[in-house]
Amino acid sequence: MNLKKLKEMLAKKEARKQQLSQRAAASEDVAELRSINTELSDLNDEITELRSLIAEAEAEEARSKQESGKDGQNEQRGQEAHDGDEQRGSQQFNPLRSMGTFAYGDHNTEAQRDKELKEKYEQRGAYLKEGREVTFTVDEFPEFRAVTVGGGTLVTEKKYKPDLAPKFNEVSSLIDVVNAVPLIGGESYTAGYEVSDGEGDYTLEEGNYTDADPTFGYVALNKAKITAYSEITDEAKKLPNVDYQSRVATSIGRALRKKITRQILVGPGGANALTGIFNAPAGVIPVATDVTISAIDADTLDKIVFGYGGAEDIEGGAYLILNKNDLAAFAAIRSTTGEKLYEIELNGNVGTISASHSYKVPFIINSAAPQLSAAGTLSGTYSMAYGFPFAYELPMFSQITVEESRDFKFKTGQIAYRGAVWAGGNVTMYKGFNRVKKA
Secondary structure, three states: OOHHHHHHHHHHHHHHHHHHHHHHHHOOOHHHHHHHHHHHHHHHHHHHHHHHHHHHHHHHHHHHHHHHHHOOOOHHHHHHHHHHHHHHHHHHOOHHHHOOOOOOOOOOHHHHHHHHHHHHHHHHHHHHHOOOOEEEOHHHOOOOOOOOOOOOOOOOOOOOOOOOOOOOOOOOOHHHHOEEEEOOOOOOEEEEEEEEOOOOOOOOOOOOOOOOOOEEEEEEEOOEEEEEEEEEEHHHHHOOHHHHHHHHHHHHHHHHHHHHHHHHHHOEOOOOOOEOHHHOOOOOOOHHHOEEEOOOOOOHHHHHHHOOOOOOOOOOOOEEEEOHHHHHHHHHOEOOOOOEOEEEEEEOOEEEEEEOOOOEEEEEEOOOOOOOOOOOOOOOOEEEEEEOHHHEEEEEOOOEEEEEEOOOOOOOOEEEEEEEEEEOOEEOOOOOEEEEEEO
């Protein structure tokens, strides 16, 4: 396929993408928005592949022209050689062989993508320096890609050490395992869930059939605006645009993630707020399923695990969400012979906990969880949650916008940034979590 046809295909794909984006902006139907997002994702992959094919075809064409000039070929022979290269190129660059999946094949698409990312970051950093609003897409959230160009860092080697001293992690990994759903341009919506199946019964030969209708419930996922504000020294303006936008993105991104991951657990619900697991509606997490514990002891893990799920199964793959100090309380329990009763494998914010020679339970530390083992924790306080992370749905209703201002802290040489995102959250699986509260 020649270069002209590739460009025509690219133009059609980009036109379709523009059409879908306009539909998404005008639509309020959740099902339609999900369908649009799926098609947009496929289109982005196809557009990236076509751009890569076009870049390679143009490079091949340029090489062909250069070689023909060096060899002193006449115009006619040069054209024939070009046509021959183009025919060979139709085999090398034919996108039909991968149009269904746009597999990488032999094309260096990774280098092309890196180039496009750097160009985008360069432009974004320039816009930030000009005080213009920029947008970070949801696929860049919650983790922002950081691109290093040369040796440019916020602290330079000429005057200081070449890197910043890292701080301790302040963001729970809970946000990375829940069911995040991109619904760009959508609004708050209601999610349905199954409560129970019907059950058959004996019936006389001429009697009515037993009603066995399943039971369903519904839960609202409200749209909430989450914002973050940050200040950095105006010396950062001297950074290359790519490093500058990465520094801003990292600061704002961490702040937004920190708030959201806490709200997944303790969000109050209602207007302009996520509904956390501890405050989930009684219809989706009945109070009767709460596990009450007075203190962490040898039987605590068994009570939590066997108290979860339905009557017919012991559910595997569930996570225990708890405070770091309560994890330490588990580690402090000793057997009658003085040995550690609970075995804990650590991997930063996550790991596994198990009684000796018993099943392992994955855990996630979240500082928003009140410490059950603390003497000052009141009776009835929810302190832990145990369940499937995907039972919590986290819809993202917008991209992330970031703006800069140099007016507020002009005298002290500080640049202020603010970022915002619209998100929602609630438990969408019946009995998806068991909440552990202090007796």
